[in-house]
Amino acid sequence: MQPRIAAFAAQHAARAASTLVGMTPDLWWAPIAGPRPTVDGQRMSARLATFSRVLAPQLAARTPPTEQARWRMEKLAQLSASPEKFSVRVTESTVATPGGTVACRLYEPEAATPRGLLVYIHGGGWHLGSAAGYDAVATFLSSRINTRVFSLDYRLAPEHPFPAAFLDALAGYKYAVEQAARWDVSGPIVIAGDSAGGNLAAAIAYALSTDENYRPDLVALVYPALDARLDRYPSSDLFTTPLSRASVDRAFDWYVPEQHNRTDPRFSIVGADKISTMPPTYIATAGMDVLRDQGERFGSELKAAGVPATVQQFPNMPHGFLSMLVDPGARTASGRIAEAIRAHMLNASA
Numbered sequence: 001m002q003p004r005i006a007a008f009a010a011q012h013a014a015r016a017a018s019t020l021v022g023m024t025p026d027l028w029w030a031p032i033a034g035p036r037p038t039v040d041g042q043r044m045s046a047r048l049a050t051f052s053r054v055l056a057p058q059l060a061a062r063t064p065p066t067e068q069a070r071w072r073m074e075k076l077a078q079l080s081a082s083p084e085k086f087s088v089r090v091t092e093s094t095v096a097t098p099g100g101t102v103a104c105r106l107y108e109p110e111a112a113t114p115r116g117l118l119v120y121i122h123g124g125g126w127h128l129g130s131a132a133g134y135d136a137v138a139t140f141l142s143s144r145i146n147t148r149v150f151s152l153d154y155r156l157a158p159e160h161p162f163p164a165a166f167l168d169a170l171a172g173y174k175y176a177v178e179q180a181a182r183w184d185v186s187g188p189i190v191i192a193g194d195s196a197g198g199n200l201a202a203a204i205a206y207a208l209s210t211d212e213n214y215r216p217d218l219v220a221l222v223y224p225a226l227d228a229r230l231d232r233y234p235s236s237d238l239f240t241t242p243l244s245r246a247s248v249d250r251a252f253d254w255y256v257p258e259q260h261n262r263t264d265p266r267f268s269i270v271g272a273d274k275i276s277t278m279p280p281t282y283i284a285t286a287g288m289d290v291l292r293d294q295g296e297r298f299g300s301e302l303k304a305a306g307v308p309a310t311v312q313q314f315p316n317m318p319h320g321f322l323s324m325l326v327d328p329g330a331r332t333a334s335g336r337i338a339e340a341i342r343a344h345m346l347n348a349s350a
Contacts, residue, residue: 028046047329073133088139121172189216199226217280224291230249270294
């Protein structure tokens with residue numbers, strides 16, 4: 001009972017802090033944010049620039065993450081939660097994967113009968129993040145879309161290099177599909193993820209694109225990492241906060257240390273063969289993100305291959321804005337992502 005009370009108190013405190021931060025006028029953040037140059041016609045708000053600068057050192061670490069560093073990221077995620085109150089029931093459990101068992105969470109809206117299932121894979125450069133740390137994101141999506149959300153952990157790099165994360169996420173997704181009937185799921189099944197999680201979601205959808213038992217009805221990718229060849233994209237060198245090219249390179253080195261694996265479509269799906277079999281795909285990109293151009297290029301490749309694909313760019317948004325729900329602008333953009341996924345799900349079940 002004590003851990004539950006402590007968790008409730010922590011969530012209450014985080015929501016109170018989020019409310020206070022969200023109510024503060026953006027103008028008040030300008031002295032803290034410092035210089036906010038306009039890059040490629042885009043400029044972050046003072047509040048988002050401040051959040052990005054706080055987050056940047058965690059992502060720019062030159063040494064592999066310690067448990068303390070991972071703990072700090074979890075706390076930052078709690079403080080960035082939406083101030084909204086959601087009526088969502090959460091059930092914690094574990095799922096068996098090739099690496100053993102990993103934690104998972106099932107989110108179920110209580111206000112209305114949920115439609116479908118969204119399997120969510122968290123971001124964090126394959127070396128940070130967890131289902132617990134993404135509680136605010138999963139709760140937000142579950143409530144806004146009115147769907148069950150299954151969020152899962154996977155083994156993290158560099159302790160567990162490629163393809164460990166892919167194999168765990170694949171096993172977790174298959175588990176969710178197999179449990180759908182027991183969870184009374186009615187409607188389409190979506191696989192989604194952000195950043196590194198978007199990388200894994202795209203890879204899983206591609207791997208199962210011709211499997212009638214597991215093929216997802218929709219793929220939803222939020223500022224995903226999809227191509228190891230950063231030199232191909234102007235955005236790789238345009239932006240530095242909170243994610244820089246150097247931090248992306250280090251994340252690649254930790255997750256995929258063997259160069260020959262970097263062309264594997266389970267890691268770099270851009271340019272992969274036979275993407276015409278991919279399910280309908282929705283891609284959200286952040287206007288001020290080193291990964292922006294590769295997400296948009298993949299959308300173009302899908303369209304050229306005849307795959308129903310939608311690319312939606314959110315101008316002036318930084319990488320990671322889905323985890324900055326305390327900010328009104330990021331919350332509005334995230335709400336538009338939720339609306340787009342919801343619309344796709346309704347169309348899929350029509």
